[in-house]
Amino acid sequence: MKFKGIGFTGVLLIVVLALAGCGGTQGQGGSSSSDGSQSGDKVEPIKIGLIQPATGDAAPWGQYAQEAAQLVVDKVNDNGGLLGRPVEVIFADSKGNAETSVTAFKKFINQDKVDAIIGGSFSTPTLAVKEITREAKIVHIVPGAKHPDVTLKGHPLLFRVNTTQRQDGMAFVEDVVKNIKAQKVAIIADKLDYGQYLTGLFQEELPKYGVEIVATEQVEASESNFAVQVANIKSLEPDAVAIILSSPPATAAFLREMDNYQLEAAKLVMGGGVDENLIEMSGKSIEDIWFEDIYVPSFKNDFNQEFVKAVQDNYGTLPNKLHLQNWDAFQVYVQAVEKAGTLDAEKVAEVIRNGEFDSPRGKAITFDENGQIEALPMSLTIREGKIVERF
Numbered sequence: 001m002k003f004k005g006i007g008f009t010g011v012l013l014i015v016v017l018a019l020a021g022c023g024g025t026q027g028q029g030g031s032s033s034s035d036g037s038q039s040g041d042k043v044e045p046i047k048i049g050l051i052q053p054a055t056g057d058a059a060p061w062g063q064y065a066q067e068a069a070q071l072v073v074d075k076v077n078d079n080g081g082l083l084g085r086p087v088e089v090i091f092a093d094s095k096g097n098a099e100t101s102v103t104a105f106k107k108f109i110n111q112d113k114v115d116a117i118i119g120g121s122f123s124t125p126t127l128a129v130k131e132i133t134r135e136a137k138i139v140h141i142v143p144g145a146k147h148p149d150v151t152l153k154g155h156p157l158l159f160r161v162n163t164t165q166r167q168d169g170m171a172f173v174e175d176v177v178k179n180i181k182a183q184k185v186a187i188i189a190d191k192l193d194y195g196q197y198l199t200g201l202f203q204e205e206l207p208k209y210g211v212e213i214v215a216t217e218q219v220e221a222s223e224s225n226f227a228v229q230v231a232n233i234k235s236l237e238p239d240a241v242a243i244i245l246s247s248p249p250a251t252a253a254f255l256r257e258m259d260n261y262q263l264e265a266a267k268l269v270m271g272g273g274v275d276e277n278l279i280e281m282s283g284k285s286i287e288d289i290w291f292e293d294i295y296v297p298s299f300k301n302d303f304n305q306e307f308v309k310a311v312q313d314n315y316g317t318l319p320n321k322l323h324l325q326n327w328d329a330f331q332v333y334v335q336a337v338e339k340a341g342t343l344d345a346e347k348v349a350e351v352i353r354n355g356e357f358d359s360p361r362g363k364a365i366t367f368d369e370n371g372q373i374e375a376l377p378m379s380l381t382i383r384e385g386k387i388v389e390r391f
Contacts, residue, residue: 045088046081046343048073048333049108051101051119052143052326054093057247060277061121064322065143066091069118071310072330082337094120101125105132115343116141118329121322122246123147123165123193130154139345139352141333143325146272147193151372157349159371161328162272163294165194169201171292171377172242172268177209179379180266180290182239186215188229188254189244195221198244198270214238221246230257233265240266240290248273252281259285266290275320279385287384292377295324295361296387304360320387324360332357332365 050069054062073087081087090112092104101120108114109132117133120126121144133140134155142150142160146168151160176182187202189195195218203213214236217229233241241258245251251269258267267289274291297308297318307327311319319327335358336351337343353371356364366374379390 043081043085045086046083046337047088047090047112047114048330049090049092049105049112049114049117049119050326051092051094051104051108051117052121053096054091056096057249058096058121058273060275061144061273061322062091062093064275064320065119065326067311067315068319068323068326069330071314072327072334076334082334083341083343087334090114092119094122094125096122096125098125098128101129102132105129109133109136109138114138116333116345116348118143118326118333120145123150126150127193130158133158137345139333139348141329143329144272144322147197151370154371156371157345159332159349159352159367159373161325161332161365161373163375163377164372165197166201167375168270168272168292168377169198170205171379172198172270172290173202173205173209175268175290175292175379176206176211176240180240182211182266184212184214184236184238185240185242186217186233186236186238186265187213187242187244188217188219188226188233189242190219190221190223190246190250192221192246194246194271195244198242202242219245219250221250223250224253226250226254226257227261230254230261230263234261234263238265240268242268242270244270246271246273248275248278249281252278252286255282255285255289272321274380274382274387275322276317279382279387286382289382290390291380293321293380294375294377295319295321296380296389298388299360299362301360301362303358304362307360319360328357328359328361328365331359 052062052065069089073089076082076087094101108117116139118141123145126142126145140158144162146165148164148166187199189199215233243254269289269291279286308319311323336348340347340351353367356366359365368374380387381390
């Protein structure tokens with residue numbers, strides 16, 4: 001069964017059919033069992049809440065998330081469901097902000113009665129909602145948000161399949177020092193949690209290696225005109241510019257402005273949002289950037305080849321990191337429930353924390369005691385409009 005889109009606004013319900021041989025409508029026939037299923041003529045679905053931005057600058061991320069979820073859920077339901085029950089995914093648009101995310105999480109739990117939640121992408125709203133899933137004692141798998149406190153100050157039922165800001169930041173430090181061999185670095189960052197964290201990390205770590213930070217430009221997340229900042233940075237003649245902007249259009253605008261001003265410096269693009277959308281918006285200005293990330297579709301392993309084929313066959317495009325993160329999050333939950341043989345959140349979380357899960361990354365996913373994935377980013381770049389490994 002395929003998802004039915006509603007313009008990616010509001011709330012999207014993906015309702016899957018009951019297993020073959022089961023009929024009736026919700027609330028009719030049978031009585032509820034301890035695991036939420038129904039006896040009689042109705043099998044209650046297992047409900048998974050999925051929240052990602054579906055409007056605003058990061059709207060494509062919501063689309064990628066739904067596409068990845070569709071691949072997993074279709075396969076599960078086509079093969080008889082999970083614990084003998086169909087799976088239903090309930091999608092909510094986070095709009096990339098904390099207030100909307102909090103409202104959506106409360107609805108997931110109090111009205112939709114979901115069994116687990118997968119989301120989100122930005123650190124600020126994710127930090128705002130994790131206490132909700134802690135109090136509700138519900139499994140919460142975070143595909144994106146990178147702030148260390150998401151897992152360091154998380155809860156026993158929360159897991160993240162993405163690297164942290166510190167993991168990314170230290171990989172960039174290594175690039176600056178060992179690979180670019182920069183002596184002077186300029187920073188342009190927005191005022192969101194991610195931008196502020198990485199700015200602080202660079203200010204702390206780079207001077208230890210004799211690297212001078214010649215400028216630190218801070219802008220609002222909605223900024224779109226960077227002529228003043230680029231002109232100032234160019235006058236300081238840095239060897240590299242760290243671009244820490246959460247909005248893809250802002251990142252693209254800054255890259256284009258660097259080309260307009262002929263600012264000759266290595267371009268370090270941070271934020272984990274380098275995808276086909278950003279490449280298209282940036283044009284030639286994104287060629288040969290430096291960035292650190294966890295996935296490229298060219299990975300040579302059987303599992304990734306299967307993943308790439310599924311995305312291409314269904315959506316006519318290569319998968320990107322957002323596809324991967326949400327696919328991994330759903331797969332981890334599904335596999336853990338199957339192994340646990342129950343929807344009991346604590347038992348499922350125990351399986352996740354102690355288990356290994358297949359991934360197109362080419363290495364099995366494992367988690368540390370805080371629920372943080374044990375993985376490291378790699379150095380990537382853009383060549384002829386394609387994401388490739390730099391080395």
